[in-house]
Amino acid sequence: MAFSTPPEVLLRKALRCSSFLKRGVKGQHHRLLPSLNASRTYKSAVCTKLGQPLELQEQSCPSQLVSNEVLISVHGNGVNFADILMCKGLYQERPKLPFTPGFEITGKVVEMGPDVKGFQKGDRVLTFSKTNRGGATEVFVTDSKSLIPLPDNISLVNAAATIVSYGTAMLALTRKAKLKRKETVLVTAAAGATGLATTDIARNMFDCEIIAVCGGQEKCNFMKERGATHTIDYTQQNIKERVKELTGGKGVNVVMDQVGGDNFLDCIKSLAFEGRALTIGYASGKIPSIPVNLLLLKSASLIGVFWGNYSLRHPVAFFESITQVLEGVTEGKLTPYCGTTFPLEQINEAYQHILDKKNIGKVVIKMKEEDAPASV
Numbered sequence: 001m002a003f004s005t006p007p008e009v010l011l012r013k014a015l016r017c018s019s020f021l022k023r024g025v026k027g028q029h030h031r032l033l034p035s036l037n038a039s040r041t042y043k044s045a046v047c048t049k050l051g052q053p054l055e056l057q058e059q060s061c062p063s064q065l066v067s068n069e070v071l072i073s074v075h076g077n078g079v080n081f082a083d084i085l086m087c088k089g090l091y092q093e094r095p096k097l098p099f100t101p102g103f104e105i106t107g108k109v110v111e112m113g114p115d116v117k118g119f120q121k122g123d124r125v126l127t128f129s130k131t132n133r134g135g136a137t138e139v140f141v142t143d144s145k146s147l148i149p150l151p152d153n154i155s156l157v158n159a160a161a162t163i164v165s166y167g168t169a170m171l172a173l174t175r176k177a178k179l180k181r182k183e184t185v186l187v188t189a190a191a192g193a194t195g196l197a198t199t200d201i202a203r204n205m206f207d208c209e210i211i212a213v214c215g216g217q218e219k220c221n222f223m224k225e226r227g228a229t230h231t232i233d234y235t236q237q238n239i240k241e242r243v244k245e246l247t248g249g250k251g252v253n254v255v256m257d258q259v260g261g262d263n264f265l266d267c268i269k270s271l272a273f274e275g276r277a278l279t280i281g282y283a284s285g286k287i288p289s290i291p292v293n294l295l296l297l298k299s300a301s302l303i304g305v306f307w308g309n310y311s312l313r314h315p316v317a318f319f320e321s322i323t324q325v326l327e328g329v330t331e332g333k334l335t336p337y338c339g340t341t342f343p344l345e346q347i348n349e350a351y352q353h354i355l356d357k358k359n360i361g362k363v364v365i366k367m368k369e370e371d372a373p374a375s376v
């Protein structure tokens with residue numbers, strides 16, 4: 001299906017989705033309840049005990065879809081750091097056991113309830129789980145109002161690398177930091193999913209200069225290929241000194257920090273006059289503290305961003321960030337990138353790959369090839 005939807009229409013669609021969120025339609029994938037017709041089964045990764053490897057379990061497809069329900073054959077599930085934390089019991093949300101992790105889902109529509117309009121079998125769609133889990137599965141049942149049709153120019157795997165990282169980066173850079181064209185952006189964990197999305201948006205939509213901070217030369221080289229103007233290997237170089245050299249002492253307009261930890265102070269010290277620092281995550285495991293006079297001296301701002309929370313507190317802004325990303329993809333300005341895929345059977349290895357800092361770009365659990373038929 002061509003993605004010919006004009007932006008205004010897409011936004012209206014997004015607003016409809018927001019009411020879906022407000023109404024709290026179940027939106028959960030497979031029922032763990034036994035189905036009336038257990039002839040069709042599929043696999044899901046299930047967390048049965050916190051901190052233990054996920055188990056692959058056989059589930060039954062629902063025998064009948066009702067009202068607006070849509071059954072999706074899942075192709076991709078983007079892995080987020082939050083999924084891993086949740087399975088360890090270290091995330092702010094602690095779902096009841098057992099649960100299936102995974103927020104971002106792409107796939108093809110297989111079956112629809114009697115009230116579904118605007119979709120047909122085989123449509124390529126993107127969706128996400130309202131409860132922040134459920135995506136590591138071969139089949140997902142959700143409300144059709146939560147489906148977003150995908151542009152033709154993105155694969156189902158790369159689309160699964162889009163929603164959280166790009167939505168976060170878009171909202172942080174545009175709504176919160178009010179990024180302007182040609183500004184300089186310092187991005188940490190630059191070769192990670194959010195860092196890469198930040199680089200793509202700031203470079204290719206705002207023509208900004210990017211200083212990409214990464215751990216190691218391989219990641220630095222990769223970031224150069226992805227459009228970074230400069231790179232800093234923090235294992236070898238001092239961030240503050242290097243930024244000073246690269247900016248002729250002016251500093252950077254925006255910091256986008258995914259890591260926290262000891263390098264955060266150097267990032268704050270690297271801000272220019274009226275700079276804005278975005279605190280996005282703490283991949284280092286350490287939440288930093290800073291002397292606030294550093295902000296005063298430069299009339300700078302420190303801004304927190306919790307993108308997922310916007311779905312509940314400000315759904316319009318939430319869906320706007322997604323709409324902006326999909327417009328960027330449709331226009332060919334943004335190219336979301338999946339670095340590595342793992343089959344569902346190796347989801348524990350995928351999680352470990354991220355914990356070992358081996359990922360370059362997003363990790364996606366890939367269930368099916370792009371051209372697989374829309375069936376269960």
Ligand SMILES: NC(=O)c1ccc[n+]([C@@H]2O[C@H](COP(=O)([O-])OP(=O)(O)OC[C@H]3O[C@@H](n4cnc5c(N)ncnc54)[C@H](OP(=O)(O)O)[C@@H]3O)[C@@H](O)[C@H]2O)c1
Nearest residue numbers: 081189192193194214215258280281282283284305306307
């Ligand atoms: N606030 C929000 O709304 C929001 C949204 C999305 C993500 N986040 C958060 O942002 C952070 C990054 O997420 P992401 O999806 O971009 O992650 P990612 O792709 O897995 O990248 C994480 C990167 O962080 C760096 N890192 C530094 N110390 C680390 C450590 N001790 N363990 C693991 N990684 C470490 C590594 O890069 P180097 O090797 O280059 O150091 C690693 O590749 C996470 O904390 C996530 O929860 C927040």
